[in-house]
Amino acid sequence: MSKTGVLIEIDNIEVKDTTLGVLTAAAGEEIYALVLDNDAAKVKDKLALYGAEHIISITATGDVAASPDLQAQSIAAAIKEYDLKAVLGTASSTGKDLFARIASIMDEPLVSDCVEVNIAEKKAKKSHFSGKTFADLKINGDFFLCTIRPNSIEPAEAPAAGNIIEFNTDVKDPGFIKIIETKKGGKEKLDLTEAPVIITGGRAIRAAENYKMLEECADLIGAAVGASRAAVDAGFAPHSMQVGQTGKTVSPKLYIACGVSGAVQHFAGMKTSKVIVAINEDKDAPIFGKCDYGIVGDIFEVVPAITSKLKE
Amino acid sequence: MKIFVCVKHVPDTAASIKLAGETGFDDSEIKFIASPYDEYGIEEAVSLVEKNDGEVVIVTVGKDNAVSTIRSAMAMGAHRAILVKIDSQFLDSSLTAKALKAAIEQDGAGDLIFTGKGSVDTESFQTQYRLAELLEMPVVNEVSSLSIDDGKAVVEREIGGGEKQVIEMNLPCIIGADRGLNEPRYPKFPDIMKAKKKKIHEIEFSSLELDESKSMVEIEKLELVPERSGAKMIEGSVNDQADQLVKILKQDEKVL
Ligand SMILES: Cc1cc2nc3c(=O)[nH]c(=O)nc-3n(C[C@H](O)[C@H](O)[C@H](O)COP(=O)(O)OP(=O)(O)OC[C@H]3O[C@@H](n4cnc5c(N)ncnc54)[C@H](O)[C@@H]3O)c2cc1C
Ligand SMILES: Nc1ncnc2c1ncn2[C@@H]1O[C@H](COP(=O)(O)O)[C@@H](O)[C@H]1O
Numbered sequence: 323m324s325k326t327g328v329l330i331e332i333d334n335i336e337v338k339d340t341t342l343g344v345l346t347a348a349a350g351e352e353i354y355a356l357v358l359d360n361d362a363a364k365v366k367d368k369l370a371l372y373g374a375e376h377i378i379s380i381t382a383t384g385d386v387a388a389s390p391d392l393q394a395q396s397i398a399a400a401i402k403e404y405d406l407k408a409v410l411g412t413a414s415s416t417g418k419d420l421f422a423r424i425a426s427i428m429d430e431p432l433v434s435d436c437v438e439v440n441i442a443e444k445k446a447k448k449s450h451f452s453g454k455t456f457a458d459l460k461i462n463g464d465f466f467l468c469t470i471r472p473n474s475i476e477p478a479e480a481p482a483a484g485n486i487i488e489f490n491t492d493v494k495d496p497g498f499i500k501i502i503e504t505k506k507g508g509k510e511k512l513d514l515t516e517a518p519v520i521i522t523g524g525r526a527i528r529a530a531e532n533y534k535m536l537e538e539c540a541d542l543i544g545a546a547v548g549a550s551r552a553a554v555d556a557g558f559a560p561h562s563m564q565v566g567q568t569g570k571t572v573s574p575k576l577y578i579a580c581g582v583s584g585a586v587q588h589f590a591g592m593k594t595s596k597v598i599v600a601i602n603e604d605k606d607a608p609i610f611g612k613c614d615y616g617i618v619g620d621i622f623e624v625v626p627a628i629t630s631k632l633k634e
Numbered sequence: 635m636k637i638f639v640c641v642k643h644v645p646d647t648a649a650s651i652k653l654a655g656e657t658g659f660d661d662s663e664i665k666f667i668a669s670p671y672d673e674y675g676i677e678e679a680v681s682l683v684e685k686n687d688g689e690v691v692i693v694t695v696g697k698d699n700a701v702s703t704i705r706s707a708m709a710m711g712a713h714r715a716i717l718v719k720i721d722s723q724f725l726d727s728s729l730t731a732k733a734l735k736a737a738i739e740q741d742g743a744g745d746l747i748f749t750g751k752g753s754v755d756t757e758s759f760q761t762q763y764r765l766a767e768l769l770e771m772p773v774v775n776e777v778s779s780l781s782i783d784d785g786k787a788v789v790e791r792e793i794g795g796g797e798k799q800v801i802e803m804n805l806p807c808i809i810g811a812d813r814g815l816n817e818p819r820y821p822k823f824p825d826i827m828k829a830k831k832k833k834i835h836e837i838e839f840s841s842l843e844l845d846e847s848k849s850m851v852e853i854e855k856l857e858l859v860p861e862r863s864g865a866k867m868i869e870g871s872v873n874d875q876a877d878q879l880v881k882i883l884k885q886d887e888k889v890l
Contacts (some may be wrong), residue, residue: 387844391772415793419775422760426767429728431850434759450856452754454651455659458855466850499803502788508794515794519889543890561778561814562796567647567754568670568813576889586648590754593859597887599879600865615882616865617875627876632890 326351327378327401327409327439331417332360337368340412340516343475344470345372348410349480351441354378356400356409358393359386362486370484372477378404384495387503393494394423399491401428406465408441413469425467432467433459437474437573437594445591447573452567453593471573471594472516489512507562514563517546519576520592522565525552526581526603526621533559535622536580539629548572550582566591582619584609601625635688636744637679640734640762641707642669643700644755657853658723661699668703671750671768672810674708677818679748679781680711681790691741695733701834708829709821715834716741718842724756726849731764736842738769741835744806751776751810753774762810772803778814 326348331338335404345353357365357376357499362379369377382396397420401409409424411417413435425432431533433439437456444461514520521536527549536547549559551566565572567590577595582588584607592598598613601624610616617624645651647666668676671726678691692707692715694700704715716737725733738744747769749762759775766773776797779790785805790798794811822828839846868882883890 422763503800505798513794
């Protein structure tokens with residue numbers, strides 16, 4: 323067993339589901355949950371249930387929330403203090419940013435957005451060429467960092483002790499960057515890249531307000547709503563909802579494409595989804611050649627029918 | 635202003651990848667482009683220089699044929715370029731950052747460095763951070779809006795769910811460009827002709843005395859992600875179709 327850190331992401335005093343999958347990715351190792359600038363006691367039980375033997379509650383002096391560099395420095399200090407051999411996290415926007423900062427400060431390997439990791443053998447698997455290939459990577463050295471693509475590892479309970487250890491560090495903020503404001507999001511409630519299910523509306527959605535139809539369905543099953551580039555370019559949805567080569571890369575358990583033709587650039591962002599469903603009125607739409615289940619029909623009839631089935 | 639843009643030469647995202655050997659791909663016939671996010675960096679750099687004077691220098695670590703990508707960046711308005719020549723198809727991020735640093739330092743410091751938010755071939759998401767650490771500069775990635783005033787850059791970065799952080803930093807700094815920053819221009823014919831005469835300074839990777847065997851990460855095997863063979867079509871009335879789909883997703887696939 324090697325000492326393995328897992329960086330815990332917390333949203334509204336709840337451990338994020340994607341983080342639970344990362345704990346499971348470290349199963350079999352001696353897990354140190356790293357909780358930064360947060361109330362560790364509130365998440366103790368959940369972390370223990372999913373395998374955390376130790377919970378390191380990291381605090382630092384300074385405005386931690388406003389400085390990603392200070393966050394990275396503090397985590398790096400904890401890694402050294404507890405002599406961790408690997409540290410895993412979620413490939414979310416914040417996770418990817420923090421891990422790249424930690425890897426740079428420590429001058430250590432980082433494999434990002436992996437779908438599998440083998441800590442003992444120091445190997446990982448990840449997408450190359452926008453989901454066209456998988457690469458098996460070998461990591462050199464005694465220590466490495468790894469971010470896991472959300473939803474690629476199913477969380478599994480593995481009760482452990484979950485002892486809280488306080489770790490206070492006096493690392494200095496290099497003072498390079500400062501977050502001066504956080505602007506609230508639009509209507510998207512769930513982050514696309516982390517959502518377990520995504521319902522996407524393409525150009526066929528025809529108007530911004532028609533996304534309500536998809537949202538109604540999505541709300542029932544904890545899904546997020548996405549858009550194709552054609553829909554974004556037509557002004558029906560903000561760019562933050564775009565899936566594809568020039569939008570978000572997503573890998574949910576279930577991807578439902580409504581009125582999307584199936585262009586390569588769209589697939590570049592969702593190809594590694596587990597199950598792909600397409601609804602399109604054109605039986606010859608290219609998307610039917612590249613998905614798991616297809617329904618030929620009008621999205622304005624099929625989607626409400628699915629929504630009402632889900633309500634039953 | 636002197637602005638560097640780090641541009642990676644990558645296969646066109648529409649190209650189909652053919653594997654060659656265990657760890658490589660056939661790069662002789664497919665089209666290569668500047669990694670799409672790097673293009674937002676090129677556009678931003680060129681328009682800043684158009685407003686404030688100065689020059690835009692492209693820096694690429696790549697094989698000989700990366701020259702085609704450099705020329706396309708020049709057609710968008712970059713003034714000159716540095717190509718650090720390597721033989722391999724993949725160079726890990728740590729060595730790439732060291733090579734970029736060496737090229738930039740040999741040329742002389744700049745006011746700003748652009749990169750893309752991530753490359754679309756290896757999707758490593760880290761070269762810009764390693765470069766920032768080596769050059770002791772601030773870095774912000776996934777930047778979708780930028781304003782520069784009085785030696786300070788204020789940027790916006792999306793952090794998921796449509797939420798955005800507004801971040802301030804001093805120049806010189808590194809900015810990882812994302813979509814939203816601008817609309818990259820399409821070069822016109824005269825620009826393409828002009829680009830052919832612009833200067834590309836070549837540096838041999840071996841002359842930088844970086845140990846290529848010291849890579850942190852190596853590819854052991856590349857494999858194609860299997861194509862789905864085509865959809866199982868769900869037939870019947872709309873009501874039946876919805877009913878069957880929900881059952882399949884719940885009972886067979888267990889994804890609901
Ligand atoms: C460099 C580059 C980058 C790109 N990046 C992206 C990207 O990140 N993401 C992306 O999505 N695209 C991207 N594209 C664009 C991509 O090539 C396609 O143009 C785009 O994905 C098409 O979107 P769409 O499927 O919504 O629209 P269309 O291709 O117009 O398809 C609409 C589909 O809806 C069907 N339809 C219409 N009405 C109905 C109805 N009532 N019910 C059911 N079906 C209906 C039609 O049969 C059609 O198949 C990029 C392109 C380039 C060149
Ligand atoms: N070989 C390279 N040559 C020039 N720039 C590069 C190279 N590799 C990475 N970069 C830059 O670093 C960014 C992030 O790349 P990556 O870490 O591979 O995702 C890219 O968008 C480029 O701007």
